Amino acid sequence: MAEHSKIPQATAKRLPLYYRFLNNLHLQGKSRVSSKELSEAVKVDSATIRRDFSYFGALGKKGYGYNVEHLLDFFRKTLDQDEITSVVLIGVGNLGTAFLNYNFKKNNNTKIEMAFDTSSEKVNKEMGGIPIYHIDDLAKHLGDIKTAILTVPGLEAQSITEKLVEAGVGGILNFTPARLTVPEDVRVHHIDLAVELQSLIYFMKHYSPEAEE
Numbered sequence: 001m002a003e004h005s006k007i008p009q010a011t012a013k014r015l016p017l018y019y020r021f022l023n024n025l026h027l028q029g030k031s032r033v034s035s036k037e038l039s040e041a042v043k044v045d046s047a048t049i050r051r052d053f054s055y056f057g058a059l060g061k062k063g064y065g066y067n068v069e070h071l072l073d074f075f076r077k078t079l080d081q082d083e084i085t086s087v088v089l090i091g092v093g094n095l096g097t098a099f100l101n102y103n104f105k106k107n108n109n110t111k112i113e114m115a116f117d118t119s120s121e122k123v124n125k126e127m128g129g130i131p132i133y134h135i136d137d138l139a140k141h142l143g144d145i146k147t148a149i150l151t152v153p154g155l156e157a158q159s160i161t162e163k164l165v166e167a168g169v170g171g172i173l174n175f176t177p178a179r180l181t182v183p184e185d186v187r188v189h190h191i192d193l194a195v196e197l198q199s200l201i202y203f204m205k206h207y208s209p210e211a212e213e
């Protein structure tokens with residue numbers, strides 16, 4: 001991400017959310033948007049939105065709101081949307097297969113270029129038009145891809161992570177339940193679907209308005 005050093009991490013995490021919504025507005029032919037509209041659409045309070053946007057030098061005018069085109073321009077550059085970012089997927093199981101078929105076609109400019117697995121039923125085949133190679137051939141095929149999606153069994157996750165890091169990967173989106181150990185300069189974002197679901201159910205039970213009565 002360009003200029004990331006100036007933007008706080010919490011703000012940076014919301015950029016893709018803003019980008020997607022603004023892109024939709026732009027496609028609908030809207031040229032401006034108020035922080036209130038944005039706030040309702042992306043479910044972030046408007047004070048936070050105004051603070052976030054102040055980091056981009058995109059201060060809205062009172063009674064006018066934000067210029068959609070100007071913001072989109074900024075987001076495109078900051079999120080590197082001008083160029084396609086190649087991603088690799090490791091583990092073509094149920095979840096991995098879903099990702100290969102989905103491949104972020106509608107959303108943005110990230111693209112899964114190749115996948116790796118160990119199963120002889122999967123290796124040397126294609127899924128959703130993406131080639132699947134054997135994990136032992138990682139270094140041979142990876143090229144300069146720096147981003148990986150990990151959808152392997154939890155027990156395999158750490159050793160594969162080490163191979164990925166050795167091959168030059170700097171960012172891992174970890175869908176396994178395993179907590180990964182990586183060098184300081186490697187970034188891991190962990191998405192444990194089971195934990196997220198459990199947490200949602202817990203909050204529904206204990207923090208819904210009825211539960212507070």
Ligand code: ATP
Binds near residue numbers: 090122160
């Ligand atoms: P499936 O029904 O295809 O087994 P799943 O998501 O339940 O799907 P998992 O056991 O989680 O399967 O494994 C996910 C995928 O990771 C499988 O395709 C498996 O072959 C692959 N896999 C397992 N070990 C490795 C490894 N060391 N390197 C790469 N891929 C691996």
